[in-house]
Amino acid sequence: MLEIRWHSRAGQGAVTGAKGLADVVANTGKYVQAFAFYGSAKRGAAMTAYNRVDDQPILNHEKFMRPDYVLVIDPGLTYTADITANEKEDTKYIITTHLSKEELVKSQPKLEGKEVYVVDCMQISLDTIGRAIPNTPMLGALMKVSGMFELDYFKDAMKKVLSKFPQKIIDANMAAIERAYNEVH
Amino acid sequence: MVKKIKNLKEFSLSNDRFEGANLMCPGCSHNIIVREVLNATDDPIIVATATGCLEVCTAVYPKTSWDVSWIHIGFENAAVAAATVSAAYEVMKKKGKLPPATQKMVDEGREPKIVAFAGDGGTYDIGFQSLSGAFERGHNFMYVCLDNEVYANTGGQRSSSTPIGASTTTSPAGSVSYGEKMMKKSMVEIMADHGAPYVAQVSPSKWKDLVKKVQKGFEVNGPVYINAQSACTTEWKHAPEDTIEVSDLGVDSCVWPLYEIINERDEHGIIYSTKLNITYRPKKKIPVEEYLAAQPRFRHLFKPENRHIIDLWQKAVDARWEYLQKREEAGV
Amino acid sequence: MAKKYELNEVEVWDGNMAAAHALRQAEVDILAAYPITPSTPIVQNYSKFLADGYVDGEFIMVESEHSAMSGCVAASAAGVRAATATSSQGFALMVEVLYQASGMRLPIVLTVVNRALAAPLNVNGDHSDMYLGRDAGWINLCSYNPQEAYDLTLMAFKIGEDLNVRLPVMVHQDGFICSHTAQNVRPLQDEEAREFIGEYKPVNSMLDVANPVTHGVQTEEDWHFEHKARQHNDLMNSFGTIKDVFAEFKDRTGREYDLVYTYKMDDADVAIFALGTTVESARIAADQMREKGVKAGVISLRVLRPFPFKEIQEALSNVKAVAAMDRSAPGGTFGALFNEISAALLTAGKRPVVLNYIYGLGGRDTTITMLKEVYEDLDKCAKAGEPVVPLQQFLGLRGPKLSFY
Ligand SMILES: Cc1ncc(C[n+]2csc(CCOP(=O)(O)OP(=O)(O)O)c2C)c(N)n1
Numbered sequence: 021m022l023e024i025r026w027h028s029r030a031g032q033g034a035v036t037g038a039k040g041l042a043d044v045v046a047n048t049g050k051y052v053q054a055f056a057f058y059g060s061a062k063r064g065a066a067m068t069a070y071n072r073v074d075d076q077p078i079l080n081h082e083k084f085m086r087p088d089y090v091l092v093i094d095p096g097l098t099y100t101a102d103i104t105a106n107e108k109e110d111t112k113y114i115i116t117t118h119l120s121k122e123e124l125v126k127s128q129p130k131l132e133g134k135e136v137y138v139v140d141c142m143q144i145s146l147d148t149i150g151r152a153i154p155n156t157p158m159l160g161a162l163m164k165v166s167g168m169f170e171l172d173y174f175k176d177a178m179k180k181v182l183s184k185f186p187q188k189i190i191d192a193n194m195a196a197i198e199r200a201y202n203e204v205h
Numbered sequence: 206m207v208k209k210i211k212n213l214k215e216f217s218l219s220n221d222r223f224e225g226a227n228l229m230c231p232g233c234s235h236n237i238i239v240r241e242v243l244n245a246t247d248d249p250i251i252v253a254t255a256t257g258c259l260e261v262c263t264a265v266y267p268k269t270s271w272d273v274s275w276i277h278i279g280f281e282n283a284a285v286a287a288a289t290v291s292a293a294y295e296v297m298k299k300k301g302k303l304p305p306a307t308q309k310m311v312d313e314g315r316e317p318k319i320v321a322f323a324g325d326g327g328t329y330d331i332g333f334q335s336l337s338g339a340f341e342r343g344h345n346f347m348y349v350c351l352d353n354e355v356y357a358n359t360g361g362q363r364s365s366s367t368p369i370g371a372s373t374t375t376s377p378a379g380s381v382s383y384g385e386k387m388m389k390k391s392m393v394e395i396m397a398d399h400g401a402p403y404v405a406q407v408s409p410s411k412w413k414d415l416v417k418k419v420q421k422g423f424e425v426n427g428p429v430y431i432n433a434q435s436a437c438t439t440e441w442k443h444a445p446e447d448t449i450e451v452s453d454l455g456v457d458s459c460v461w462p463l464y465e466i467i468n469e470r471d472e473h474g475i476i477y478s479t480k481l482n483i484t485y486r487p488k489k490k491i492p493v494e495e496y497l498a499a500q501p502r503f504r505h506l507f508k509p510e511n512r513h514i515i516d517l518w519q520k521a522v523d524a525r526w527e528y529l530q531k532r533e534e535a536g537v
Numbered sequence: 538m539a540k541k542y543e544l545n546e547v548e549v550w551d552g553n554m555a556a557a558h559a560l561r562q563a564e565v566d567i568l569a570a571y572p573i574t575p576s577t578p579i580v581q582n583y584s585k586f587l588a589d590g591y592v593d594g595e596f597i598m599v600e601s602e603h604s605a606m607s608g609c610v611a612a613s614a615a616g617v618r619a620a621t622a623t624s625s626q627g628f629a630l631m632v633e634v635l636y637q638a639s640g641m642r643l644p645i646v647l648t649v650v651n652r653a654l655a656a657p658l659n660v661n662g663d664h665s666d667m668y669l670g671r672d673a674g675w676i677n678l679c680s681y682n683p684q685e686a687y688d689l690t691l692m693a694f695k696i697g698e699d700l701n702v703r704l705p706v707m708v709h710q711d712g713f714i715c716s717h718t719a720q721n722v723r724p725l726q727d728e729e730a731r732e733f734i735g736e737y738k739p740v741n742s743m744l745d746v747a748n749p750v751t752h753g754v755q756t757e758e759d760w761h762f763e764h765k766a767r768q769h770n771d772l773m774n775s776f777g778t779i780k781d782v783f784a785e786f787k788d789r790t791g792r793e794y795d796l797v798y799t800y801k802m803d804d805a806d807v808a809i810f811a812l813g814t815t816v817e818s819a820r821i822a823a824d825q826m827r828e829k830g831v832k833a834g835v836i837s838l839r840v841l842r843p844f845p846f847k848e849i850q851e852a853l854s855n856v857k858a859v860a861a862m863d864r865s866a867p868g869g870t871f872g873a874l875f876n877e878i879s880a881a882l883l884t885a886g887k888r889p890v891v892l893n894y895i896y897g898l899g900g901r902d903t904t905i906t907m908l909k910e911v912y913e914d915l916d917k918c919a920k921a922g923e924p925v926v927p928l929q930q931f932l933g934l935r936g937p938k939l940s941f942y
């Protein structure tokens with residue numbers, strides 16, 4: 021079982037991201053789960069979303085998770101949220117930031133010695149989609165780091181998931197995925 | 206005791222009993238309205254709040270944003286909550302059993318002001334029965350409806366305050382729908398027809414007008430209804446920094462007219478005079494279209510097949526403005 | 538004519554989306570509802586279907602849940618298919634009318650997304666609302682995941698509308714853990730679903746003005762008792778229809794449902810008896826216990842009302858210890874599951890150890906680790922042949938341990 025935790029702010033699209041990933045994965049015949057924690061807070065509040073992926077039907081309904089991947093799509097949450105909670109020895113971190121990996125780890129010593137990848141999903145989404153919705157670029161970065169799917173396969177599958185939207189938006193999202201795929205390191 | 210307010214700066218810095226840094230969205234009008242109402246007096250205040258954005262964002266244990274006595278029971282009963290607190294106050298006052306500190310304030314002429322805050326859902330819809338009963342019984346309290354024309358807390362469903370053509374999550378625009386089908390309910394007149402001594406419509410952007418009306422409301426004896434326009438950045442879908450501008454567009458297009466209705470009763474409770482005063486007259490009445498264009502909840506109305514709804518809007522707003530002016534002129 | 542909704546063989550839906558599609562496919566004539574977290578997306582999804590031309594019926598967003606259920610009662614008495622959805626406070630506000638719906642024998646379908654009851658206000662999942670409506674005379678079906686929420690909602694119409702039954706049906710799903718958790722769901726195509734449920738068969742329709750009928754009469758001591766007895770009788774006898782519908786559904790989809798749900802109960806010494814999503818999590822815990830040599834099983838009710846008394850007696854006939862897991866504050870006694878299971882066992886002459894766990898209130902996470910602790914307790918009691926832990930314990934509570942008896 022593969023487990024993923026997203027850290028985001030309400031309105032940044034973590035739930036949509038987790039759901040989009042689930043849609044893509046389900047199309048490959050695997051079993052998926054996507055869920056999130058909700059509180060009373062309105063826009064801008066810190067929140068977490070989750071994915072589980074398995075070859076077997078998923079029976080586990082506990083919220084507790086020891087994630088294989090932690091995806092941080094809001095730069096500030098690296099400092100204010102407990103992003104290393106319940107980590108495993110080999111938990112991988114993909115973090116939205118404009119900093120280099122070294123600068124990031126220095127600014128957040130909790131990440132010292134961890135497998136950390138950086139990518140500026142905020143900037144990428146502003147450049148490509150024109151709004152700060154860093155979820156799709158994060159999925160591009162995840163594909164690269166995890167090797168879950170080939171870039172082209174994933175883009176095709178995401179096109180289907182986004183098929184309700186105008187072509188312009190689909191294209192912008194594709195550009196965002198591709199850029200994050202290439203830029204994450 | 207009526208508080209004297211010199212200017213906006215002094216007003217905004219006056220003794221805050223409501224913490225604005227809470228969980229509500231940046232740019233939320235509810236915050237502004239509540240502060241304006243609370244800052245309109247230095248007398249003690251007791252607040253009842255219905256379930257809704259204001260309540261869930263300001264009282265999450267173990268924190269509270271309220272430095273006044275405050276209660277939330279449910280979604281449909283803020284009016285009876287406030288009304289009953291008021292009744293309890295009257296009883297204890299009569300019996301001479303008020304807590305000493307409260308008694309002291311009362312002796313100084315600072316009677317507690319009892320205020321209910323509820324959203325349009327908690328007012329126009331599910332709480333209407335409770336509201337109507339409390340007004341009919343004549344309790345001494347003020348009821349403020351934070352009218353953002355939608356159930357914001359649960360993610361933007363329509364209410365009977367939602368205006369025609371708005372796309373909400375239960376009246377969404379779609380390939381065969383232009384969104385909400387019904388006109389907004391005229392809550393101000395409905396509450397005035399309960400015989401309430403004072404009823405008014407306000408906007409947070411016209412703060413002086415709002416404060417004056419709240420102060421008037423605090424001075425009368427009996428139930429007071431205040432309908433407050435509350436632009437909601439999340440559900441009206443305008444930028445958070447445009448809240449005041451959108452509110453002004455509402456007022457200047459006469460979509461949201463500012464006025465008051467005063468019912469005067471004789472000693473038998475018979476209303477001998479009803480007066481409607483328009484308290485703000487836009488210098489230039491702007492087209493409704495500008496108000497609608499500023500809010501993406503109406504975006505689809507600008508498609509050719511939905512344009513007739515914009516015309517309908519203008520007609521409805523003009524007719525209403527006409528009606529209010531006629532009533533004012535006739536002194537009824 | 539409503540547009541056909543193109544569905545994939547496998548969709549990724551949360552429980553709310555699953556329920557909304559089932560309501561759409563059931564071609565409900567009147568859906569009267571009021572939003573409340575976490576069931577709100579059901580009505581939102583449904584209104585979007587309507588706005589896009591996928592629904593022929595009417596959606597009325599009323600001004601309260603009391604009116605939502607009242608609207609359903611009126612619509613159903615008028616002879617049309619009616620349904621709604623709610624949770625928690627909304628469910629509580631409906632309670633008066635729930636009794637009226639069942640007493641008037643109207644086959645309304647209510648999808649309940651289970652949530653805690655205030656105070657303190659809490660939007661997360663527990664079974665307080667389910668328990669509140671237990672005795673309202675409705676058939677209660679329980680789901681553990683989005684697929685089942687979908688399946689059971691479709692079946693609810695067919696069960697309730699059966700002329701031998703004619704009773705309203707609730708379908709429960711856990712707030713958030715099911716309602717907001719997207720998982721793989723295999724839907725029926727629209728025409729298959731329509732064919733399965735069948736046309737609505739009006740009975741005593743108010744719209745049939747040529748044959749006027751009186752609905753909602755008063756009966757005093759002369760007739761009230763007979764009415765209620767008849768109602769109970771038909772509810773008790775609805776097992777047959779429920780089983781038939783389950784069987785027909787299996788024929789069409791291969792998915793099997795039974796009055797009582799069991800997992801590895803054939804040889805189990807210890808068993809967790811739970812409702813909702815916890816049933817599936819408990820399967821993982823049971824498997825892990827079996828690796829440690831403890832013969833663990835899981836049992837649940839698919840049908841909470843009518844209560845499958847006999848089937849429970851049978852399913853528990855060989856266990857040595859069973860934990861009744863109640864996700865609702867018991868309010869001064871044992872949890873309802875504990876009481877009902879104990880009654881079934883006692884009358885069967887079986888005396889396994891029965892423990893009561895209060896857990897997951899207000900959405901408190903129920904982890905595999907916690908469930909294994911329950912099995913550990915059960916294992917100790919099974920070996921001792923008597924309770925060696927307190928009979929009622931609070932599971933996953935912070936602070937000092939709370940237990941009784
Ligand atoms: C009996 C009952 N039904 C439904 C709800 C769910 N609910 C909570 S707040 C809310 C909407 C609030 O809308 P409104 O009164 O307009 O306030 P806003 O959030 O827009 O300020 C709803 C539907 C509830 N708490 N209780």
Ligand code: SF4
Nearest residue numbers: 229230233258437439
């Ligand atoms: S959703 Fe609207 S009313 Fe609610 S807090 Fe946000 S801006 Fe305010």
Ligand SMILES: [Mg+2]
Nearest residue numbers: 324325355357
């Ligand atoms: Mg509102």
